[in-house]
Amino acid sequence: MPLEVIESYKVDTTKKDAKWILIKKYGLTQFDSGTYTIPKQKILIGNKSYFTDSLKVVVNTIEVDTTKQGLYEIKPLMDVDKSASDWWKTLLIILVFVAVVAALLYWFIWRKKPLTEAEEIALLPPYERAKLALKKLDESGYLENSELKEYYSELTLAIRRYIDEKVYDRALESTTDELISRLNLLKEGNQIDLSKETLKNLESIFKRADLVKFAKSAPDIELAKLDRNTIDLEIDHVKEVLPEPTEEEKLLDQQYKEAQARKKKQRKIVFTSLAAVMLLVAVYVGFGIKYGFGYVTDTLLGHDTKELLEGQWVRSEYGVPPIDISTPEVLKRDNPPTPQDIKAKLNITSFKYGTLQEDLYINLSTTTFQNQGQDPEKKEVDLTQVAAKSINDLEKQGVTDIFVKQEKFVTPNGAEGLKTFGTLKIPELNSNDFKDGHYVLLQFVSDNKDVLQQILITWADADRYAEQISERIINSIELKKATQ
Known part of the structure; x- marks a missing residue:
């Protein structure tokens, strides 16, 4: 101070008479004319301090010959075209944003995802699903751990779900007496040809399961295994007495599957459309905040005088x-x-x-x-x-x-x-x-x-x-x- 440092140059090192000379230069500036004094500057060499001499600096004025130099009024401010040098940055940001949204839509919506185990099981026919449930019950280890309540719950659920899908659509929510009564009515009405032995076996196992679940009964492990095998056979018996689906039923089932596939695809299209609309709205709002909503709207819809203003003059x-x-x-x-x-x-x-x-x-x-x-x-x-x-x-x-x-x-x-x-x-x-x-x-x-x-x-x-x-x-x- 009072001069301003505009640049600090690198130290210049020279050797003279077996001595090293270090020269450090600074570029200084001062725009106001007058006399200034640069005060002493402190220099550290090793552990010693030295001070330079103060310097007097005279900043001269510039003489202007007004008889030779023409003077003019200051020109008014002029509007200039907006710089388009960084337009590609804005375009790149938009493209990256669109690519990210498209990738997310593909990954979560349109990508054919591998089915989970539960989804694969849900796609199986009811009979195969019931058989698979019994197989998983064998692998569960409930009997080895004496978890009879869980064992009988899974066992009866397997056949109840099968009956619910193929015979009586309220089997899962019915009590044992209600379900057996309904099956007897269906038998008497010749709607399903179940044997008396099958109905008796089902009633016996269902009631034993109720005692285990609600009365903390503990049947023998071997009896539990026997009940499992009985349920396996009764699932086969129920399948055998079920009437074969007619061609009309098969057609309706196929139409149902196709309708479900169409609905799923429509949901994907609707979700993608909403995401695209939200993306456009987000881009519009972003540019609107930066440039003004009126300007962005006129750019999108077109405006005659705006095109004139931003065109080639x-x-x-x-x-x-x-x-x-x-x-x-x-x-x-x-x-x-x-x-x-x-x-x-x-x-x-x-x-x-x-x-x-x-x-x-x-x-x-x-x-x-x-x-x-x-x-x-x-x-x-x-x-x-x-x-x-x-x-x-x-x-x-x-x-x-x-x-x-x-x-x-x-x-x-x-x-x-x-x-x-x-x-x-x-x-x-x-x-x-x-x-x-x-x-x-x-x-x-x-x-x-x-x-x-x-x-x-x-x-x-x-x-x-x-x-x-x-x-x-x-x-x-x-x-x-x-x-x-």
């Missing part, structure tokens, strides 16, 4: 002397019809974009007065009166409620003129309605008073992009002399 010169201006598109020549008697006094060239009824309208005109320099009475041009005439011309075209404000306007290259601006109501095309809008009218007179240059811009109040376009156009205007 054109910088051209119009008229003589030329008006140098940047516009979204090249202005088209539109010279109005001029009576012969007026042509002898003035010459008008006009260029425009759009129409007054559209959301954006640009009109640029150059009026050259013939023999203006020879007529001293018409030498001075009152821009205020010219602006009033232009406002009157707008009213003749149906524009109403014109609010007028005026101020001095200076272009970036120093040309001075009159700025008339405010609000108005613009008639809508093929309608009796009006829409709110804004306008800016810029007018300039050449040094020799023989040329009047005008730029008129109107835009709809609800179109924020058109307002940005108008500001960018106005900030780009430069007037050139005829010699240029």
Whole structure:
């Protein structure tokens, strides 16, 4: 301090007369002129401290010869296009996000997952499922551990579930007496040809199982094994007396399976669609937070003036002397019809974009007065009166409620003129309605008073992009002399 260090250079080491010389340099800066003192600097060499001499620094001022160096007004701020150099980063993030969501959907929804043991068992026919339940009961070790309650619960569940699926659909929730009564009724009604011995065996085993489960009875282990074998045989007997399914039943069963498969696929499609919608909403919200929801919506749905604003602009010169201006598109020549008697006094060239009824309208005109320099009475041009005439011309075209404000306007290259601006109501095309809008009218007179240059811009109040376009156009205007 008080100077600012901008860079610390590496130590430069040289050898001279059997000694090493270490030179350390710093780059310093100071923008304000004056005299400054760099205080002593402490240097540590080994365990010893040394101090440098203080230094006096004089920062000189820069002399400017204003007679040779032209001075200009500070140019106004200009809007520039958003940098598109990192667009690929945004695109990459979106693609990665979409890929992750797609991978998750495939892995959890569409991937053909290996079936669990329970799912594989559920796909087996009822008879094979009952047999498998008895096999697993043999491997359970319940009898070895004297767990008779669990043993009989699994044993009776195997045949109850089989009867529930093939004979009586309330077998699982029925008591022993209710189930045996129902089976007897089915036998008497010739709906199933079960033998009396089968019914007796089932009733005996079911009641013994009830005593084990609810009365803590403990039958012999060998009796439990015998009951298991009896249930195995009775499952076979029930299967033997079941009627063969008809072709109609087989068809209905196949149709049921196909309907279930379709429902499963539909659920996958619905879930995937919801995930895709949520993904789109998330992307929309993310970009909306960053860029604004209106901007994102206009980008997705399209917006004419937004495309003009972000498109390739054109910088051209119009008229003589030329008006140098940047516009979204090249202005088209539109010279109005001029009576012969007026042509002898003035010459008008006009260029425009759009129409007054559209959301954006640009009109640029150059009026050259013939023999203006020879007529001293018409030498001075009152821009205020010219602006009033232009406002009157707008009213003749149906524009109403014109609010007028005026101020001095200076272009970036120093040309001075009159700025008339405010609000108005613009008639809508093929309608009796009006829409709110804004306008800016810029007018300039050449040094020799023989040329009047005008730029008129109107835009709809609800179109924020058109307002940005108008500001960018106005900030780009430069007037050139005829010699240029």
